[in-house]
Amino acid sequence: MARIPEPVQNLVDAFSRLPGIGPRTASRLTFYLLKNNEAAALQLAEALENLHAQTHLCRECFNITTADRELCDVCADEKRDQDVICVVESPMDVIVLEQTDGYHGKYHVLHGLLSPIEGINPEDIRLAPLINKVARGGISEVIIATNPSLEGDATALYIQQKLADYDVRITRLARGLPIGGELEYADQNTLLRALSGRQKMV
Amino acid sequence: MARIPEPVQNLVDAFSRLPGIGPRTASRLTFYLLKNNEAAALQLAEALENLHAQTHLCRECFNITTADRELCDVCADEKRDQDVICVVESPMDVIVLEQTDGYHGKYHVLHGLLSPIEGINPEDIRLAPLINKVARGGISEVIIATNPSLEGDATALYIQQKLADYDVRITRLARGLPIGGELEYADQNTLLRALSGRQKMV
Numbered sequence: 147m148a149r150i151p152e153p154v155q156n157l158v159d160a161f162s163r164l165p166g167i168g169p170r171t172a173s174r175l176t177f178y179l180l181k182n183n184e185a186a187a188l189q190l191a192e193a194l195e196n197l198h199a200q201t202h203l204c205r206e207c208f209n210i211t212t213a214d215r216e217l218c219d220v221c222a223d224e225k226r227d228q229d230v231i232c233v234v235e236s237p238m239d240v241i242v243l244e245q246t247d248g249y250h251g252k253y254h255v256l257h258g259l260l261s262p263i264e265g266i267n268p269e270d271i272r273l274a275p276l277i278n279k280v281a282r283g284g285i286s287e288v289i290i291a292t293n294p295s296l297e298g299d300a301t302a303l304y305i306q307q308k309l310a311d312y313d314v315r316i317t318r319l320a321r322g323l324p325i326g327g328e329l330e331y332a333d334q335n336t337l338l339r340a341l342s343g344r345q346k347m348v
Numbered sequence: 349m350a351r352i353p354e355p356v357q358n359l360v361d362a363f364s365r366l367p368g369i370g371p372r373t374a375s376r377l378t379f380y381l382l383k384n385n386e387a388a389a390l391q392l393a394e395a396l397e398n399l400h401a402q403t404h405l406c407r408e409c410f411n412i413t414t415a416d417r418e419l420c421d422v423c424a425d426e427k428r429d430q431d432v433i434c435v436v437e438s439p440m441d442v443i444v445l446e447q448t449d450g451y452h453g454k455y456h457v458l459h460g461l462l463s464p465i466e467g468i469n470p471e472d473i474r475l476a477p478l479i480n481k482v483a484r485g486g487i488s489e490v491i492i493a494t495n496p497s498l499e500g501d502a503t504a505l506y507i508q509q510k511l512a513d514y515d516v517r518i519t520r521l522a523r524g525l526p527i528g529g530e531l532e533y534a535d536q537n538t539l540l541r542a543l544s545g546r547q548k549m550v
Contacts, residue, residue, distance in 0.1 A: 148421035148446050151414045153402040154439075157395040163388055165380050171368065176399070177440040178367050180412065181459070184400040186365055193359040194393035197378070198386040200355040210382065212353045219350035237356075238379040244350050257383070 154180065208255040208272050210237040220244075220253055227251040229286040233276060233305065235259050235293060243291065251289070254279070259297035260304055266297075268304065276305070280312050287315040294321045294339075356382065410457040410474045412439040422446075422455055429453040431488040435478060435507065437461050437495060445493065453491070456481070461499035462506055468499075470506065478507070482514050489517040496523045496541075 150158070154176060161172035179187040204211045204218035211218035220226060220240070230251030234240055240253050258271035268274075280288065290305055292298035306316050322340040323332055332340070352360070356378060363374035381389040406413045406420035413420035422428060422442070432453030436442055442455050460473035470476075482490065492507055494500035508518050524542035525534055534542070 148425070148442070150443055151403055151412055151420075153395070153398045153414065154412055157392075157399050160388075160392040160395040164377050164392075166373065166376070173440060173443070174368070175366050177438060179396070180399060180403070180439070186362075187396045187399050190359075190362040190366075191393040191396035193355070193362040194381070194389045194396070196355045197359050197382060197389050201353055201382070210353055210356055212355065218353075223350070236379060237382070238375060240350070241352055241375070 203255075207253045208257060208275070209240050209253055229284060230289065231276070231279065231285055231287070232289040232291050234291045235298070235301075239291065251287075256292075256301070259292055259295075260301045261297045262300075271301075273305070273308075277308050280309055280314055285314050287317060290316065290318045292318075294319075405457075409455045410459060410477070411442050411455055431486060432491065433478070433481065433487055433489070434491045434493050436493045437500070437503075441493065453489075458494075458503070461494055461497075462503045463499045464502075473503075475507070475510075479510050482511055482516055487516050489519060492518065492520045494520075496521075 149155075157176045157179070158169065158172045161167050161175050162169050167175075179190075200213050201210050202213050203209065204221055205216050206221040207218060209218040209220065215222070227250050231254050232243065232249060232251055233254045233256060234243070235256055235258065237255055240255060243249050243253075254272070254276045256271045256273065256276075258266055260266055260268060260271065276288075279285065288305070288309060290302040292301045302318055309316055320343065321336070322343055323329065323336065329337070351357075359378045359381070360371065360374045363369050363377050364371050369377075381392075402415050403412050404415050405411065406423055407418050408423040409420060411420040411422065417424070429452050433456050434445065434451060434453055435456045435458060436445070437458055437460065439457055442457060445451050445455075456474070456478045458473045458475065458478075460468055462468055462470060462473070478490075481487065490507070490511060492504040494503045504520055511518055522545065523538070524545055525531070525538065531539070
């Protein structure tokens with residue numbers, strides 16, 4: 147049985163290491179690039195090299211920003227509400243929230259969620275700077291926008307406790323039925339949460 | 349609305365250009381690499397750069413081989429049947445056939461299939477070298493292993509006509525029900541082909 151040439155196999159392997167990409171997809175991508183896309187392959191290579199080299203974390207909120215700037219777009223924008231902080235797990239959450247165009251405050255990116263099972267403790271994520279920010283004052287609301295999961299709940303609870311002594315409103319994103327979803331297909335926990343969180347129609 | 353930093357957006361875009369990777373998957377891959385995988389990102393970048401730089405086509409069969417060699421593994425292997433050529437569309441087809449461990453002849457990679465609709469003519473793919481190889485003699489069988497599709501059929505027919513005057517057996521991979529498949533779910537064309545190609549049980 148003839149072996150796959152090493153440079154080809156190396157790329158298949160590198161693609162396979164990405165989440166959600168199995169060996170078959172990795173092969174397909176590799177042979178797509180091999181066929182007639184040297185430019186696409188080199189473009190992707192360059193983007194990968196620049197990803198870390200040309201970015202770092204915003205000094206204020208730990209969101210991703212270009213390496214030539216201290217503050218991210220949001221933190222640099224003086225027109226945003228300076229007294230509201232939305233706490234998220236990852237920079238990607240910032241992007242999806244920004245895409246809604248419905249939030250005009252600042253962010254704080256934790257870069258992880260508490261998870262006793264995986265051994266992720268408060269000091270392993272960017273929690274302390276959030277507490278410090280609130281302690282310095284000037285913050286009226288902290289919106290906890292962690293995922294509605296076990297880890298997201300644990301992290302939200304921890305933050306709530308840590309901030310309990312400060313004069314700040316602590317809220318969490320509403321949980322319930324997703325818009326466009328069907329009751330029939332909602333899981334039990336979502337339904338229970340939708341029931342207990344039911345709101346008066348006005 | 350805050351914009352995504354350019355180095356991040358560039359990688360999302362580069363991933364999105366790959367087949368089967370939508371903007372959402374592209375974002376997920378990018379943020380996965382961004383989170384804590386600078387090594388993985390650079391490894392992937394290196395593999396992408398080497399893909400074309402360190403490979404070229406085998407002089408004989410046009411399969412992919414490392415740039416430091418003239419012949420691919422199969423063509424260099426004198427123990428393989430020298431008088432049988434299996435004609436495939438792409439180097440990936442060679443790999444899947446090799447993985448069966450059931451074929452011991454040589455290959456010829458066309459790098460495409462005839463497609464009048466897409467304007468792919470005989471001179472656009474590696475057809476002439478195949479005809480020449482057969483014309484030089486010493487080949488007893490040409491197995492056409494193009495896909496069982498419109499283009500695969502057209503290409504097979506064209507090759508058959510071109511080789512009709514030579515003393516060579518021309519065969520094509522059997523088409524019929526896939527092993528483990530169910531009659532109930534087979535499409536009409538496959539069923540018709542399985543019927544017309546039915547074989548005597550021995």
